[in-house]
Amino acid sequence: MTPKEKVEKTKTSNKRTPLRMCIYCREMFLQNELIRVVKTKECEITIANEGRINGRSAYCCHKADCINNVIKKHLLDRHFSVSVPESVYEALKKEI
Numbered sequence: 785m786t787p788k789e790k791v792e793k794t795k796t797s798n799k800r801t802p803l804r805m806c807i808y809c810r811e812m813f814l815q816n817e818l819i820r821v822v823k824t825k826e827c828e829i830t831i832a833n834e835g836r837i838n839g840r841s842a843y844c845c846h847k848a849d850c851i852n853n854v855i856k857k858h859l860l861d862r863h864f865s866v867s868v869p870e871s872v873y874e875a876l877k878k879e880i
């Protein structure tokens with residue numbers, strides 16, 4: 785299914801669900817299907833499980849292979865251009 789088809793199939797009353805890309809596998813998913821990691825203005829990095837947290841975001845899908853490679857290759861460090869604490873990677877590992 786193409787990303788455009790995913791958006792069109794999830795239409796509800798003229799609203800479209802945004803698509804986001806996994807930072808490892810580079811596949812497009814619906815935003816609510818991904819794990820969102822956020823860097824705030826205060827350089828705090830957290831996993832946004834619920835609610836809206838403002839800041840720069842990185843998304844990872846729920847596949848065990850993707851999560852393990854994000855942790856192994858420290859892709860969040862590269863994406864945010866800062867050193868991400870190990871506690872964030874441990875919390876990400878719990879999402880498997």
